[in-house]
Amino acid sequence: MSEKAPSTKKRKAVQFNLELIKRYNKAGPRYTSYPTAVQFTESFNSKAYAGYARQSNEPIPRPLSLYFHIPFCSTLCFYCACNKFITKKKEHGAPYLDRLFREIEMQGRLYDQDRRVEQFHLGGGTPTFLSMEQLSELLRVAGRHFTLLDDDRRDFSIEVDPRTITAGSVEELKQIGFNRISLGVQDFDPKVQRAIHRLQSEESTLAILEAAHSLGFRSTSVDLIYGLPFQGVESFGTTVEKIIKARPGRLSVFNYAHLPDLFSPQQRINAEDLPSPEEKLDILSQTINQLTGAGYRYIGMDHFALEGDELSEAQDSGTLYRNFQGYATHSDCDLVGLGITSISQVGDCYSQNDRDLESYYARIDKGKLAVVRGVGLTEDDRIRHWVISQLMCYGQIGFSAFTEQFDADFFTYFKEAHPELGQLEEDGLVVIDEREITVEPAGRLLVRNVCMVFDAYIPESATKRRFSRVI
Numbered sequence: 408m409s410e411k412a413p414s415t416k417k418r419k420a421v422q423f424n425l426e427l428i429k430r431y432n433k434a435g436p437r438y439t440s441y442p443t444a445v446q447f448t449e450s451f452n453s454k455a456y457a458g459y460a461r462q463s464n465e466p467i468p469r470p471l472s473l474y475f476h477i478p479f480c481s482t483l484c485f486y487c488a489c490n491k492f493i494t495k496k497k498e499h500g501a502p503y504l505d506r507l508f509r510e511i512e513m514q515g516r517l518y519d520q521d522r523r524v525e526q527f528h529l530g531g532g533t534p535t536f537l538s539m540e541q542l543s544e545l546l547r548v549a550g551r552h553f554t555l556l557d558d559d560r561r562d563f564s565i566e567v568d569p570r571t572i573t574a575g576s577v578e579e580l581k582q583i584g585f586n587r588i589s590l591g592v593q594d595f596d597p598k599v600q601r602a603i604h605r606l607q608s609e610e611s612t613l614a615i616l617e618a619a620h621s622l623g624f625r626s627t628s629v630d631l632i633y634g635l636p637f638q639g640v641e642s643f644g645t646t647v648e649k650i651i652k653a654r655p656g657r658l659s660v661f662n663y664a665h666l667p668d669l670f671s672p673q674q675r676i677n678a679e680d681l682p683s684p685e686e687k688l689d690i691l692s693q694t695i696n697q698l699t700g701a702g703y704r705y706i707g708m709d710h711f712a713l714e715g716d717e718l719s720e721a722q723d724s725g726t727l728y729r730n731f732q733g734y735a736t737h738s739d740c741d742l743v744g745l746g747i748t749s750i751s752q753v754g755d756c757y758s759q760n761d762r763d764l765e766s767y768y769a770r771i772d773k774g775k776l777a778v779v780r781g782v783g784l785t786e787d788d789r790i791r792h793w794v795i796s797q798l799m800c801y802g803q804i805g806f807s808a809f810t811e812q813f814d815a816d817f818f819t820y821f822k823e824a825h826p827e828l829g830q831l832e833e834d835g836l837v838v839i840d841e842r843e844i845t846v847e848p849a850g851r852l853l854v855r856n857v858c859m860v861f862d863a864y865i866p867e868s869a870t871k872r873r874f875s876r877v878i
């Protein structure tokens with residue numbers, strides 16, 4: 408094992424190594440949780456969740472993060488793999504909110520009022536399917552049952568579909584209480600937009616972003632997708648350049664995985680129009696160069712953030728963590744998910760709400776929580792969760808920190824991992840010295856492969872074929 412001690416600067420760098428990527432490009436979890444959702448079982452129900460929630464009030468009342476899932480969208484994007492309902496009828500919003508309000512009330516009873524809500528996030532679907540009045544009411548109801556932090560240290564964000572609001576609406580979102588905004592863009596090229604059934608004006612998208620900046624939103628974020636039909640290095644590069652000019656604090660650049668047998672909307676995408684795997688890798692390589700060259704840090708997986716953005720700062724200060732929305736700050740929060748399909752991460756458990764709208768309504772109408780599956784973490788899960796989080800968030804595992812946390816020697820605990828770790832080191836994905844394991848710049852795009860070495864469920868999970876390829 409090497410004696411080399413990598414610098415912080417090196418840990419932040421990312422290097423595109425085509426040969427390694429091709430060799431290690433196999434299916435694997437994205438590690439937004441550990442254990443992953445494949446391990447959730449129905450024996451973990453609402454009662455089990457309520458027990459963990461009450462226990463989490465003691466001994467130290469951690470702050471809370473609330474996530475609300477709004478499942479409606481007016482039109483179908485053909486690449487979409489989300490749990491959503493396509494409807495143009497805005498009247499679907501009211502009965503859903505009615506159940507969500509009752510769920511907020513039930514959840515609010517589980518948590519002590521001295522637990523402040525530092526984070527509040529609306530995702531979907533399309534949260535802006537709801538009217539401004541409905542969004543405002545949602546915050547008011549949440550504020551009646553939870554203690555919402557009421558100064559600008561709070562992190563209140565909303566995912567916005569730029570086709571559903573105008574630049575003028577951004578001020579209303581601010582007045583309602585949001586101080587962070589995230590925009591779905593995907594690609595500005597009209598030919599790509601037609602092929603994915605998502606026609607979105609470049610001008611109005613950029614105007615929304617500009618409005619958020621001039622109104623002083625604490626963070627703006629943009630989602631792009633590479634690997635969509637008719638995308639090429641040049642055309643996608645043009646989209647990336649336009650976004651760089653608009654200077655969002657954060658960017659997510661997701662890989663489109665074409666799985667039409669699993670996600671029926673994707674059957675409307677013609678496989679022959681997709682870029683080849685080689686072209687996709689070229690697009691990815693160029694995108695990384697463009698973003699890192701323009702002052703964005705590669706945080707990990709699909710995420711980039713400007714130096715100075717709170718995501719970059721959290722990575723430096725050790726408060727970054729991964730949850731079902733990707734990378735997040737405020738690692739000390741318990742995450743409470745509300746609405747259909749939402750996932751909670753409270754104390755040492757994960758739980759998920761019903762994915763079906765009608766049965767979600769039926770459970771709430773009976774006065775029950777909507778949790779239908781989940782998992783309580785064992786001591787071994789907690790240890791592996793810590794190790795995988797360190798790799799995903801910081802690209803390293805410190806051996807003394809491990810011993811301090813778990814009163815165990817790292818290499819003794821993971822003795823079965825030695826051969827695989829040795830191989831990863833030989834291939835240049837990691838460096839191992841007497842103090843730590845560090846993911847090398849060439850291994851950062853393949854960090855999931857490093858995590859898989861510590862995943863006790865991989866053999867079982869792999870057979871379930873639920874995961875996308877690493878790149």
Ligand code: SF4
Pocket residue numbers: 479480482483484487488489491531532533568591
């Ligand atoms: S991509 Fe977003 S807006 Fe499009 S259908 Fe899916 S959830 Fe709705």
